Amino acid sequence: MKYFKILCFLLFTYGVKSQNVYKTPSGAKYHLASCRMVNNVSQVIPIASAVEIGLEPCKICKPPISIRSNLASQNRAKGESSTVQCRGTTKAGTRCKHRTSIANGYCFQHNPD
Incomplete structure (x- = not known):
């Protein structure tokens, strides 16, 4: 078998x-x-x-x-993620907490395009 x-x-x-x-x-x-x-x-x-x-x-x-x-x-290394934390800042001046897979590093709300 x-x-x-x-x-x-x-x-x-x-x-x-x-x-x-x-x-x-x-x-x-x-x-x-x-x-x-x-x-x-x-x-x-x-x-x-x-x-x-x-x-x-x-x-x-x-x-x-x-x-x-x-x-x-x-074969990807353990802990390697396909998303990153957004590089944008909120109105309060703190870093955005969203995660994004967009290549420029910004989430949908902070995307400069």
């Missing part, structure tokens, strides 16, 4: 890595062939390439997520 589980995992891993997905010219996501977002101008690429160039899976057609992208997110 143990060997059967290992064999199934290896076949699944091979299937995910070799699967082709579609990238639209201006999109930031990758899609299945059956997705309504795929047009005739879409480019066929391997799923591993889609993840390498930073594309995310479509929320409509839900293509498989690459095994490599899951492993990369697990």
